[in-house]
Amino acid sequence: MARVFVTGGAGYIGSHVVKLLGERGHEVLVYDNLSTGSRKAVLSGKLVEGDILDYKTLKDAMENFRPDMVMHFAAKIIVPESVKKPLLYYENNTCGAINILKAMRQCGVKKFIFSSTAAVYGEPDKMPITEDYPLNPVNPYGRSKAAVEAVLRDLSAAEDFRYVSLRYFNVAGADPEGQIGETKPDATHLITVCVRTACGKRDKLYIYGSDYPTRDGTCIRDYIHVMDLAQAHILALDYLLSGGESDTFNCGYGRGYSVKEVVDEAKKVTGVNFPVEYAPRRAGDPPELVADSKKIRGRLDWKPRYDDLGFIIKTAWEWERKRV
Ligand code: UFG
Numbered sequence: 001m002a003r004v005f006v007t008g009g010a011g012y013i014g015s016h017v018v019k020l021l022g023e024r025g026h027e028v029l030v031y032d033n034l035s036t037g038s039r040k041a042v043l044s045g046k047l048v049e050g051d052i053l054d055y056k057t058l059k060d061a062m063e064n065f066r067p068d069m070v071m072h073f074a075a076k077i078i079v080p081e082s083v084k085k086p087l088l089y090y091e092n093n094t095c096g097a098i099n100i101l102k103a104m105r106q107c108g109v110k111k112f113i114f115s116s117t118a119a120v121y122g123e124p125d126k127m128p129i130t131e132d133y134p135l136n137p138v139n140p141y142g143r144s145k146a147a148v149e150a151v152l153r154d155l156s157a158a159e160d161f162r163y164v165s166l167r168y169f170n171v172a173g174a175d176p177e178g179q180i181g182e183t184k185p186d187a188t189h190l191i192t193v194c195v196r197t198a199c200g201k202r203d204k205l206y207i208y209g210s211d212y213p214t215r216d217g218t219c220i221r222d223y224i225h226v227m228d229l230a231q232a233h234i235l236a237l238d239y240l241l242s243g244g245e246s247d248t249f250n251c252g253y254g255r256g257y258s259v260k261e262v263v264d265e266a267k268k269v270t271g272v273n274f275p276v277e278y279a280p281r282r283a284g285d286p287p288e289l290v291a292d293s294k295k296i297r298g299r300l301d302w303k304p305r306y307d308d309l310g311f312i313i314k315t316a317w318e319w320e321r322k323r324v
Pocket of ligand 1: 077078079117118119120168169170171188189190191193205206207208209219220221222259282285289
């Protein structure tokens, strides 16, 4: 049993991890400003409402809880927004993470799990992407996360500090038991937009760009079920607690679907022929991102259970229809 301080634990991905932590008997404290997350989504442990940029509240919460480890999910994650508002992204994602690391040092906490992203790779010319591929992010979101990875490497080399950085590919779907899922009203992620359009909560879906150098001209992504990603965090926790060295792992299944393929599958799963329109490319979108996931499968013994696009969409669809 470990004591885990979870920033952003009331949000989409954080809440799924908190659910698993609770089921495994870990003690959880969620630290979240509730800007996109919700109190209802916290199924285990206590919630302290606070912002990661508010150093005093953050440090006090950590000091009182005395965690063995910090998992950090609180971040801004929308690529096009980051292109328009870079400072917001560097402040929240880069300065926010540094605040947490400083608070950890003051409180003597030496283990950290970081939510990184496939966006740190930019536009690689080789697929699938291995972890040692040079980082060259093409948008402020990716750069705000790559900067934190650099800080983590330096800190781990300088001090008694160990981290795991998980580079998420396209996270989607919802808790198969139906307790939690995406709730952000302005969510922009493709599968969420598909199921919301199928529900009639949105008028139509736009496909951004059909002139990419891919098999059907639309962007290719590696969609991973949120519960498989949550399980990767549990394995990373066990790894660090058993003395594992600092390391970085891709979190994806290793195969890509185009936007068009996802939309077609969503129409099939939902049974709704929702309206779709082609629109120009969206700023900051790389044509293709597919993970090489051998490292996490081998070193952490990660065995995904939900590697099935239809199932990912089905859980998102069931959640979307059920929630008010
Ligand atoms: N897309 C559409 N229409 C929509 C929404 C998305 O065509 O309404 C397209 C996008 O242009 C893109 C693809 O669907 O080509 C996926 O877009 P998402 O917004 O779902 O996700 P992103 O790939 O932009 O970004 C997500 C996360 C990042 C992560 C990245 C890794 O937000 O944190 O996946 O692949 F880095």
